[in-house]
Amino acid sequence: MSARVMREKELRLAAKCLLCRKPFGASGLPVFYRVRIERFAVDMAATRRQSGLEMMLGGHVALAQIMGPDDVMAKGLGAVEFTVCETCSTDLDRARLPIAALEELAQEEADAKSGSIAASDPGDEQEAGKC
Numbered sequence: 001m002s003a004r005v006m007r008e009k010e011l012r013l014a015a016k017c018l019l020c021r022k023p024f025g026a027s028g029l030p031v032f033y034r035v036r037i038e039r040f041a042v043d044m045a046a047t048r049r050q051s052g053l054e055m056m057l058g059g060h061v062a063l064a065q066i067m068g069p070d071d072v073m074a075k076g077l078g079a080v081e082f083t084v085c086e087t088c089s090t091d092l093d094r095a096r097l098p099i100a101a102l103e104e105l106a107q108e109e110a111d112a113k114s115g116s117i118a119a120s121d122p123g124d125e126q127e128a129g130k131c
């Protein structure tokens with residue numbers, strides 16, 4: 001696993017904990033979790049085709065993987081990424097939120113940020129023009 005880095009602007013955008021809405025530094029530790037949730041839907045037709053090929057080849061899954069068309073078996077429905085501070089990462093009440101609830105909270109946060117980013121984009125362009 002390669003270590004990911006964040007530059008100042010990305011860190012600033014990731015600073016707020018999704019669960020307690022405080023900057024991650026409020027926990028007293030300069031570390032945080034960056035959580036990514038991806039939701040996928042399985043392509044049932046592709047799954048049936050692959051299963052059929054496996055049956056035709058006598059149930060040899062590995063052989064079917066080599067002989068098959070390597071179809072797309074699942075398609076992403078979207079992804080969200082959010083920050084969780086050290087305090088919330090060990091808080092059992094907050095840690096028990098279902099994945100779907102976390103995804104919804106993160107999507108609301110992303111929508112709110114995209115609104116504020118869109119509003120600040122012209123300013124960023126003006127600053128870039130000054131350089």
Ligand SMILES: [Zn+2]
Nearest residue numbers: 017020085088
């Ligand atoms: Zn928190």
